[in-house]
Amino acid sequence: MMNSKFFEGHHLSQIRDRLIAMDESKWGMLQTLQFKDPTTILIVSILAGSLGIDRFLIGDTGLGVGKLLTCGGLGIWAIIDWFLIMDATREKNLEKLQLVLY
């Protein structure tokens, strides 16, 4: 699992089973998927979190707008997101993978 950093630990075994059971014809689609690196997003979150850029990048547009308009939720949400954003990124990656797998 060289892509393991993109997903949460407790999802890995489930993903592995799915991949093994997966139809061969979906392989091409799977190869084209682009996952977001949690570490990169964390760096963005620390630098530009109060503008909501991190949320925009992982595809949470609504929350991104909310963060942008409220100056990172009065600065508090921006700080909370430093700790949440990596898991949020992994969740989003899983959602993306599920679109292909199911």
Place this chain on the structure above:
Amino acid sequence: MSRNKLYILLAVACLVGYSWLFFNYRSGTETNPDGSGVCIFKEVTHIPCPSCGSTRSAISLLHGNMTDALYWNPIGFLLGIILVVVPLWLLFDVVFQKDSFFRFYKKSEATLEQKKVAVPLIILVLANWIWNIFKAL
């Protein structure tokens, strides 16, 4: 994100928003040019962020000074509308057990991700930001 999670998040956000406004209304932030000093971006870089001044704008709105509100930050109008509409809409959905707001949220997210919508909005926010920097909020 599920419906309930979004609703709880928004309800908390509105509550915090109202208490923040109340707190600033009482301490008279409108007359204080330095603002409230919670903006990390401004504290670090000494440059106002795109939404700096929206508290002062909302307080001006509460006083009925439209031109002042527009001068401080047009985003204040948007936040004012959101603060009025969202709690009512959420209440409606919760009382009648519907998910009309959730569907609206998902739909507007999809709309915002379209290039022809996103690019003008980004330009608008950037223009507002440049204006903010010139005003030295």
